[in-house]
Amino acid sequence: MEKIRLTQFSPGAGCGCKIAPKDLEEILKNSKSQKHFENLLVGNDSKDDAAVFDIGDGKAIISTTDFFTPIVDDAYNFGRIAATNAISDIYAMGGKPIMAIAILGWPLDKLPADVAGEVISGARFVCDNAGIPLAGGHSISSADPIFGLAVTGIIDSAKVKQNNKAKEGDTLFLTKPIGIGLVSTAEKFSVAEESDKKIALELMTSLNFVGEHLSNIEGVNALTDVTGFGLCGHGLEMAEGSGLCAEIVFDKIPKIPGVATYIEKECIPGGTFRNFASYGHKISPLDDYRKAIVCDPQTSGGLLIAVSAEAIDDVRETAKKYGVPLHEIGRMKRRESDYSIEII
Template structure:
């Protein structure tokens, strides 16, 4: 059974090797979903990829950059398959395993599915990391899968230069409840399930600036399973869904707009933000992935520099590791959607904008209440 965290597990108390502090993040050039290939580069790679075999049972493939592949088994069941892994975003090995596993399972929930089982993806510098640390990373992942009530039924391990951990996640859903990123409609309201700012936190951690309370907020957010996706999938008024991860809020919203053939408006004042995250950004704790995200999607975004500075832009492009669900739904089900989030412990869930007819682009405005 996976070891449970206790109050003695502190962010400021890393493992030691030969009497010297060992930090997992020192082995990685980037952490969490900030490790992703820049969306603009990824688009060029996929554009040159041959489509291969596409059976009629494949309900979701790579065509709209959705969160997972979906393959219909019969009239009642469809298989959801995805994989996600990355380098450490935190130094505590148990926390790293928890975050990586939560992030991987999120893609199943984002499609409206129920996780069924997982396979571990493990790459570790075995000559540099003590086996006990590697074991604790795996224990963290196991603890999240236990919380999701699924087994880790196998996996694959390699000796690598950087620590890598994640999951292949398999789930099931009813084909009628499949939620893609391509179903948003003009007039839909946009709801975000978690607060933004994980990238700011991770940058502050690497600089030794992250407080204990902010670390606790970071772990609480990144290890919260996006379980509302299962209930939201059953609502006919929910038209599109994805999760906000490495491409930032703007990047994943642009993907919804492109896939759905609509535009969107975001009210910056309505965005939920993790505690003190903007303070860290103002102090220079911004990841390089934020700028890469803007370079990839900025041409589809209207963000008047007169009203929005560098920190505001960074929040919109901040890479979220294990971020929240982004839901496009009919106005009449907004209350029900928010209630589902609240009942499952997502206190940051908020209406952040709406979809409209027009070219696939995003306009950012600021309401008078800010």
């Protein structure tokens, strides 16, 4: 029997199937609640990674959900990636995940039920590694395979890390290389190198657990994870939310080794073009190569961290302690032009 390739049933790869930022703003513009919730510490006004609700006694609950269509062919790995990506939003707020439930949409007329079972098994493996139960979920029949999690976390209310609190002079760090969207698209076209596929899989299934420990460092002023909107999209949320400009040194951005080849072969995700169409006017001018990197949609990407000068040593020591790479890629500065991100 021919091996099932899940990406053949995927209209978009992983977080590359996210609705573009500009379109999402249009969807949400008239949906804001007129009621004030005093205990809601973080809602969707700040475009942050998760919602945070104060439950008293100095504690807060973090709530998030994330799901998408297959980014790899293997069902078990699809489950691992989707679960890692969803849990990352808890870490991106500085929190500790405590429980997850599954979200499954499955075309049973196209794909057997046991393949969906493999997806869930992959997700359960990741949840076990994160020390949380996969405690239930909900499933529907759908035209395309969809999977993800809704995740609950907990944190000290005073330690919540938001994406819009960066300060002028902060140094920007990134924990994972860019290029997952390019490699995933190359895999869909059967031209990805095995070595690059291996790197991408390792990145997408590596939990951003260091975020929980970064919450203990006061000088970590802003924190987010880089996913479907790309490095510049999530960098923009940080810069605009903080009223600053992010200056990013292109040559310092870590990249998966084979990305230049995939750009040359035009294995560029549709999400890259949607991203640039949404926010390209807010970025200093880019050539096509740089655009393909900084707008590349990541799935389960790394943490983007804005750190004050006095906290840099603590952040480096924390990253080293937990075996997490830390790449210095730029700084936050006063905005003095029409651009909220300057690529130099």
